[in-house]
Amino acid sequence: MISLQGRVDNYIILDNERYSYFAGNNYLGLAGHPDVIAAAINALQRYGASFSASRLTTGSSEIHKELEKLLSEFKGKQDAVVFASGYMGNSLLLKILQERYEIILADSFSHTSITDAVPRNKQLILYNHCDPVSLEEHLINNPDKPALIITDGIFALTGEIAPLDKLYAISKKYNAQLVVDDAHATGVLGAEGRGTPEYFNLQDVKDIFQTDTLSKALGSYGGYISGGTSLINQIRTESTFYGASTSLPPPVVAAACESVRIVMNHPELRAGLKKNADWVRSGVKELGFITNSDPTPVIPVFFDKSESAEGISHYLLKNHIIAPFVDYPVKTGKFVLRITVSSNHDAGQIENLLIFLKKWRDKNGTGNY
Numbered sequence: 001m002i003s004l005q006g007r008v009d010n011y012i013i014l015d016n017e018r019y020s021y022f023a024g025n026n027y028l029g030l031a032g033h034p035d036v037i038a039a040a041i042n043a044l045q046r047y048g049a050s051f052s053a054s055r056l057t058t059g060s061s062e063i064h065k066e067l068e069k070l071l072s073e074f075k076g077k078q079d080a081v082v083f084a085s086g087y088m089g090n091s092l093l094l095k096i097l098q099e100r101y102e103i104i105l106a107d108s109f110s111h112t113s114i115t116d117a118v119p120r121n122k123q124l125i126l127y128n129h130c131d132p133v134s135l136e137e138h139l140i141n142n143p144d145k146p147a148l149i150i151t152d153g154i155f156a157l158t159g160e161i162a163p164l165d166k167l168y169a170i171s172k173k174y175n176a177q178l179v180v181d182d183a184h185a186t187g188v189l190g191a192e193g194r195g196t197p198e199y200f201n202l203q204d205v206k207d208i209f210q211t212d213t214l215s216k217a218l219g220s221y222g223g224y225i226s227g228g229t230s231l232i233n234q235i236r237t238e239s240t241f242y243g244a245s246t247s248l249p250p251p252v253v254a255a256a257c258e259s260v261r262i263v264m265n266h267p268e269l270r271a272g273l274k275k276n277a278d279w280v281r282s283g284v285k286e287l288g289f290i291t292n293s294d295p296t297p298v299i300p301v302f303f304d305k306s307e308s309a310e311g312i313s314h315y316l317l318k319n320h321i322i323a324p325f326v327d328y329p330v331k332t333g334k335f336v337l338r339i340t341v342s343s344n345h346d347a348g349q350i351e352n353l354l355i356f357l358k359k360w361r362d363k364n365g366t367g368n369y
């Protein structure tokens with residue numbers, strides 16, 4: 001495990017040396033953006049490190065309200081509510097919606113915040129990864145049970161985009177609820193960066209629920225949900241996750257406000273991210289490695305053996321490049337080197353990454369037999 005000695009950017013400092021950084025989820029480089037840092041410092045000086053109270057007691061502030069207003073504008077929704085973490089968001093929403101479903105159908109590659117969120121009195125069924133046919137079969141096999149379908153928007157480790165258009169059509173056909181966890185897609189997908197629904201031209205659809213985080217493309221920390229007034233009011237009045245946990249700390253809130261403004265006003269960041277991601281993905285493919293094809297900043301390199309994924313990650317590390325391996329199979333029998341791209345990667349470091357991937361490939365092959 002690495003131990004950071006400075007901020008996360010396209011390079012990081014470890015043991016007083018500089019490493020090229022293709023890890024984490026700082027897709028738009030906002031975690032270290034000077035305006036985001038300045039906003040956090042100002043808020044720290046004005047409001048202190050914490051409001052030390054929950055939103056429903058005395059922990060709500062003008063900056064929480066400002067952030068929620070900005071998020072609702074950014075996402076094109078009536079309202080938004082922020083809370084302690086993105087991880088918590090799925091539990092919060094599945095609890096709020098629990099009168100509407102009996103079974104939960106989740107993609108088999110769902111993030112653990114989804115599978116952990118299943119209420120005790122509900123049944124979880126996993127459908128095959130990104131497979132609407134498998135989803136529909138489960139719905140046909142459970143005809144009398146109101147269902148809730150839930151998927152990641154962009155999958156955290158494998159980087160594919162969920163087929164939300166197809167899932168939406170199925171949800172309508174079977175009168176099921178549909179939730180997308182857009183932790184990795186918000187700020188990244190869609191013309192305005194609003195996430196997976198926008199990517200599929202479903203932005204104006206009212207019946208897709210979205211859970212979101214401030215901690216990836218938005219470079220800060222915390223979870224949020226945007227949507228219609230009645231849903232957001234219901235969360236504010238009924239959710240214990242929201243009401244009974246300490247409100248997000250002032251520097252975090254102010255940093256998020258600044259990040260949202262930057263995302264809304266600088267579409268060139270998203271364009272730069274896409275350019276870099278396309279470059280790395282096509283380079284990885286040209287070298288003969290197996291990866292995915294969707295236009296996302298998560299670029300997995302799949303290997304048959306964990307030793308290969310681990311070996312290439314260590315080789316890159318020795319050459320001052322950070323790209324972590326995942327030490328369990330994330331796709332049937334496949335182990336992953338998870339490369340993530342940011343808008344602030346420069347041409348030199350992308351070329352360098354591809355050079356070292358090639359050197360490893362020339363010696364070891366593509367790791368698939």
Ligand SMILES: Cc1ncc(COP(=O)(O)O)c(C=O)c1O
Pocket residue numbers: 085086087088111113152156181183184213214215216222223
């Ligand atoms: C799909 C998905 N949902 C939720 C989360 C949790 O978000 P946070 O880390 O902001 O709590 C993550 C984090 O990795 C994620 O990948």
